[in-house]
Amino acid sequence: MDFDFIVIGAGSAGCAVAAGLAQARIGSVCVLEAGPGDAVPQVKIPFGLLYTMGSKRDWNFKSTPQTNADNRVFKINRGLMVGGSSSINSMVWFRGRADDFDNWQQPGWRWKDVEQDFIDIEQRMQPQQIPTPHPLSVAFAKSFRANSDAPPTPERESAGLFNTNSRNGRRWSAADAFLRPAMRTHGLKVITGANVNRISFESGRAKRVELVDGRVINARRGIVLSAGSIGSPSILMRSGIGPAAQLTQLGIDVNVDSPQVGQNLSDHPVIGMHHEGRHSGYGLVWSQTMQWAASPIQWLAQRRGRLTSNFVEAGAFFRVNPVTADDDRPECQVHFIPYMMGYKGKSITSGSGYFADVGVCRPVSRGSLTLSSADPRATPNIDLGVLKEEQDVRTLVGGFRRLRALLANAPMGDRRAPEVYPGPSVTSDEAITEHVRARSGTAYHPVGTLAMGEQKTPVTNTLQLRGVDALWVADASVMPSITSANTNAPSMMIGHRAAKLILDEVKN
């Protein structure tokens, strides 16, 4: 099989870059996706997230034991299907702060450069609030301003109902917005079940993609790696691009010694609290039996009701430390979920209640990813670096206190429920820190493992892989640092911008 361009991975960024290339009509474009299609109810119905996480449409990665979080192994969910993580995520839509992009300090990626890309992708995504938010989410949304309908923003302290990548009560993924339209009108080809092992080169030029099942696909003009922050560096290292000594040890021939491949891994650490009470949030209780029973019919007939919920319906951004002359940026983001979530190790529990977590917007801890074997079926060693730096722990402890105060003051009326976990007795710095180390998670936002930058970084600011020709990277792995909120929209922006950068290069 031969194509002009091959895109590896049909995720948030991959769908956008593939559509941009196909639209330009500069040759045939094929997307290789390891997972299956996305045409199943559990992907289309927002509430189905509960069933896709941990399913065969999830890579189900696991971290190495996290030494600063009680040696716990963290689940690392990633979408394994058409649409990638935009088909499994909680659909919360944020561009990030304008100065997140300025602070990348990369020519071509400042806010003034990327703003138009966000406007373009939002024309296709049309981010919007879910049709029927729970009254508790509406109440939490009033935490800072009682009369505002606006979503919260990382630009300032604020609370609100989130915008989501849903449309008319159903998930609207990167595949809906970019991939399928390009398949229909521009002849874009998508091959599912195509798990990529490695890329091979001829005279320093990326030429072929070898699949795990032995198939080989040729790329006449170039290859774009969009397999995400875990997949992309893993494929590169198997292709002989990475830290030379490590690759040699695994018996992989080195093509480019690139020591920073897999380094600089960053994710938003989060810590939560659970509230439980009668007639509070959604939950598995007898008194909600009728509503649960009616919900599929309501979704089918009206595209409304609890099945349109993306779980993470509302949230906030706030400061923890006093504002200084040169820094007034909110340090924390809150996700508010009007459901009784399981705790103490359970993912689902009976009862009615709500849950909220607080995360660090710009964590300073960094982790890394290395291969455990040259075998593509082996899981890589993923050290998330959670809470490596004390500053992140302090921010979470301060954020936890402030979140507790917000929840206590939100106008929840008779739906308010007491905190049951970790519980009101956990108040001292020591006790909250212990809770943070014992129970923190991440927001499923790994980025930065193939950061773009100058000289020694794996990728240039035009997204070319350093040291070889005709190979580009376009996904969340190229972010030099994590954006201040959820990372789906910035990943799509990267894919959308990548198509323009690649076209500039191949047309000249």
Ligand SMILES: Cc1cc2nc3c(=O)[nH]c(=O)nc-3n(C[C@H](O)[C@H](O)[C@H](O)COP(=O)(O)OP(=O)(O)OC[C@H]3O[C@@H](n4cnc5c(N)ncnc54)[C@H](O)[C@@H]3O)c2cc1C
């Ligand atoms: C459970 C969950 C909840 C989240 N919630 C939110 C949210 O509410 N809002 C938000 O903004 N962000 C959220 N995120 C994060 C966001 O979805 C990601 O940051 C974003 O989708 C990353 O885009 P990407 O293109 O880098 O990677 P992905 O979208 O993950 O795409 C990578 C694609 O490459 C494929 N691939 C990987 N390896 C190979 C291989 N070897 N061969 C072929 N194909 C391969 C994968 O199957 C996948 O389709 C969430 C993520 C998860 C997992």
